[in-house]
Amino acid sequence: MHHLNRPLRTATAVLATAALGAGAFAAAPASAEPSPALRAARAAASTDSTPSTIAATWIAGELSNGLLTTGGQPDFGLTIDAGMALSTVADQGGTVTAINNSLEPRIADYVGDGTKESYAGALAKAATFARVAKQNPTSYNGVNLITRLEERTADVPADPATEPQKAAIAGRIFDKSEFGNYANVIGQSYAVRALTLAQSTEAGAARDFLLKQQCASGYFRGSFDKADAPSQSCTEGVAGSEADVDATALVVTNLVESGDKSPAVVGALAKAGTWLASKQRGSGAFRASAPVSQINTNTTAVAGYALGLLKNRDAAMKAALWIRKNQPVDKYKCRTALTKDTGAVAYRKDRVKASTTTGIPATARDEWRRATTQAVLGLQFAPASKDQLRIVSVRKQARSGENVQFQVFGLAPSESACMQVKGDFVRVKGKKTGDKIVRKLQLPAGNQRRVGLVKTSDDEARTSLRVFN
Template sequence: MSSSTPRRFGTAVLGGSLMASGLVLGGPTPASHAHGEADPAPAALAAEWLADEEAALTGFGGFGWGASIDVALALKAVPGHQADVDALTDALASHIGDYVTGESFGDTGSTYAGPAAKAAAYAAAVGEDPTAFGGDDLVTRVEGTVQESGRIEDVSLYGDYANVFGQIFAARALTDHGSLEAPAVVDFLLDQQCASGGFRLDFTRTPDGDPNTPDPATDAGCADDASSVSNVDATALAVVTLEPLAASDTGIAAALEDAVAWLVAEQRPNGSFDDGDRIGPNANSTGLAGNALLAAEQHEPAEKAAAWLRSLQFNGTRCDGAAKPEIGAVAYDGAELRAAFDGGIVDRAKAARVVSQAIPALLAAPESEESLSFSARPFLNGGGKARIRVTGLAHGEPGCAGVGRFTDRVVGDADGRVVALVRVPNRTGFVPLAVDSADNSVGAEWVALAAKDLDFVRRARVARGGEQRVVVTGLWSGERVVVRQDGDVVERGRATTRGRFVAVFRAPRATGRHQLKVVGQFVDRVGRASYRVG
């Protein structure tokens, strides 16, 4: 491993879309955003899962202290986790030099602008002094990275990896502290907002031909670089982190208004977001954007984002398969959700980062307005599939419908209703039918009817126009029965409690053989015979 590898990994903690998050550095509490009633359960379950992931206490092996900050801020947003936040804060403070500098691997005199700014903003958010956090004056460190233009820049032997994420944290940390550098930092940040309203992620850089270090950043804004594109993660982080500053700064307020409008326009119909890198909808970008929409009091879009995130949450039911023990965790996307059903969660560090991004957005998850219930037809087709109508799931809430050992995972729609299609055991008799969610379960015994050759007796010979009598046995009590003669229905009804059905009808006047067919509840429960007229 080259000496530059830890440096790259360290800055990726701030710069990568997987790990970058302002989360809840400020802004209104979730209750102030209520649009209808929010369901605290998904965020609470996610926080319980996250609090048990002890890797955050070691900075995920020493290269992920930025992600540990995200974990702490996510837990801070959910009641009952102050002790976890305190433990993470102490762990970060004791390793602050490992996060904001490269001294431990020979990057002498270094300060990594993004991590230093993020740590300073975090320290203030949890009530610590950023000028004496872990024995380090983080404010002075960040000020030392600010260029004349207001752009932050890493001080490092390995080049400059700073980006807009770090600029956002620097704007917040220095403004909160009243630093003289804050106005220039804020102005340069606002220059990174594109005409669309979104913020770009990377500074403009000029190629220098050195493959071992990043190209030097310039002081250009988004409008100066035709190749710039708005980025969901950077825009969402700007909204969440700067929202508390908007009340006293009209420039920030106007910028955030445009940023929020851009985020709303970027949201997919199902509530999800992607970060523009062709990776598709994912929980990281959706978590960041959902949190921003919640902070901006965009109630309906925030609820849609929360519902989509909740649909990726494991709830401890049979449908979770190998991931059943991971109650509260949130998958990165649909593909990783399905993979976890088969093999469980493989990359726990990534899962922790995903959950930390999702928790603040999950605070907007709407609750169900009805109790959990289900309905199905009186009989289930043994060996076929049953349609189970589920009611009472919240929007986005996963549920597990089961018939015997077979299951189908479903997700509540905007009305809390969904239809599950579940395989039915290939047998006749009572089978258990149940629907489970994270905190509720309903069930009952149902009747399955498997394929069967139905037995019936009839008169072998009947006079023209005479009376034919068919007696069907071996039916289930209440089973529907249809009797056909030469293809035409001549009688229908339901079996008695003893499983019998009697049909009496007139024979045709045409002489010769005529066909009888008896069909039970399902088309694979059938009997055939013929008789003679004349």
Template structure:
């Protein structure tokens, strides 16, 4: 930002200070128009847009934007600042509306009309607002009494166009000039049957690529003119219908052949015109799209792009965030000065800012948090520790994903921050439960030959030497097939029982013969296999002999 010297420094600084004051965490939402207006004011030196040269046309664009957004004081300050630039002087050799052309004075229709229209919009009389020039009188002289067309009086040629004609109609009609009627008819003759206005005055080439920018500026001036005739109303209605018909699904507008592709200038101007004409739904969509190109990157997501400035397109926004405006400052200025007024129709948030997160989650998992209360096009910053996501509101709920680290236990705080405040939510990651030890069955201790008592019972021992209890079941089967009472042979279940032995102890387990086993176990011994089993552990088999006592 260039420093502003002298009286203008005090005046402009006082205007900026009231709107750039630090906002508390609970502040009301900062309107995007305010952000844009604040940035526009920082781009003026003594109230003039200065780049490689003092650009008075761009300066008036800034004034028109500020006036449209209700920033009257700043718009009037620009009106004061251009006083010494309208005609050639010792301090300003290249007059905007009238300039020395080497012995003759050139008078420029577009510039005169634009300056006169702006002067009228800030509530001043273009006839008397400036000591150096009567803008209205000069405009009337540059308007043909018969055709109503404006034209330059210059040795350099004639560069008038439909945009200048529209400004002329606005200024002449507002002043009640006798030239207003013919000028209006000349402007309406520029409208093609489809509804758009041709840029080149006197052209009838309706097959050419139409311009949303030209059409929008004509509509705005016709609305500002206050002309209530049926033909002007019909022309305005047809033009806005055409603008709606070429609006893209995302709310944006594309430029003409000289500037193809969706961009903020075309979208801002078209949306502004639609809003002024009462086509609110279309204006809201254009405003939301334009707000998405406004640099307003809060908190940890702050970037190199200047807050409040509007990028020409998405590519310029990305570049500005990474590297600053730099050599493209002029492009950002023109985009902001022309597009800012549409932000008057930017939709507000549907509710208070908020964020919700899962109460709990696993370590190393992906978590979706939900952000609420971001207006369409509004930027927010969602953080979790050092991780951050710069997001743009859609007007509804917005899901944002984060990958949690492996650290446990942990409490992860997710925060959404805007230029107006912040809200947080927490997700807890608990330590995983201690692993359940694998079950053990213990060590079975048996004699080579175990004897079965008269009560058909026998005992075995289970030793539990570890730090946890030994549990399981013992099932004893015959090792081979044996002959049963009916003469058939089969392996038999001899006995079975469940058991539990405390750590460090040895317990006896009593097993009772099954009825089939009783029948086959006589005085001879039989070979058996005892299998210890429990869910989650490998079974353990032990062979021994059984016989009766």
């Protein structure tokens, strides 16, 4: 969808991340009402819907029969991430429905058969997606995802005093699998969101166990202690309690979207938000925790989105600006081998350089899909332009072959554009300040009026001047 007039580009998009209550469910296309949390977070921010829209369009084009693949095989977890991200973009309701229609019949492949194999984190994530897609998580392809998740959530013992170990793990999620137990803190946060929105009697215990995974500094760790450890709480400085930026960001998002406004949750969110903001670099980017330990768009996007939901708009916008720099838009005269993948977001800047002449290599496509899926969320807080897009020639007339200055107004911060005149072009990016950009273009031969153009992914403006040989 191309928005050729500036008001549409800068208007806050009609958004849709579901934080629906446990009320009626419709099978209509999943272009839901925006989640109250995201709507509130964006209400006072002037944002540009373009970068998240073009990223979402690219992801939608990467689906194969409604699913994303990794190594040629359906990747249900990544597909759900994509569906939840696309639900925040105005014109992607149909894609969310298509994802749901492909995922629902195969849900057992993701969550297990419910007898020998039952995966807690997958059940929680699937239940969360079902709600976002306007489906009923208590009857999803005939499976009650909530009941299954409750079965995988440790019960509160009748007498905590006589059963201290059972009390210590109350509310913790566990996989049932012959392959081992891989349940972790991120899965726990999805479980809290799913159980809370379903008004499950186990939601409180699951939430309390999740809050024990927050360390004194405010971060959440990524993994649980062994099930027989007497303490199940995050302990700073102890092996297994290392800080995890991605886990902290996803816990924040899931707690906000759970709608739990209890004092314990409000306090935990405030501490987590302060810690996350302290990890943001001057560039706006975030570095993933060990073992990845790299600055990248995935971590920056989930952290920026979480901070946006917490109404830290400055931090969210800074993160979005950095992500947008990694979204090459090489179109028109500035086209490259990446033009056919306009909207895709690179994991790191070096991936853009590597793919400009070759295109995205087949072996790297999975990485671009993962980066772009999360980027859709982080880009929700990209700042809008100050002005209508326009281009002005500094001179009314000039000789062919001369280098003439053109001024461009109305580029959003970090927005890519192509400035061009017949025979010459230059790539430009919007300044952080949103101020005008001045570049020179060489004028072609021929006694006639020539047009100078500036083109973005979804908009263009033009000016003209007389050229003499």
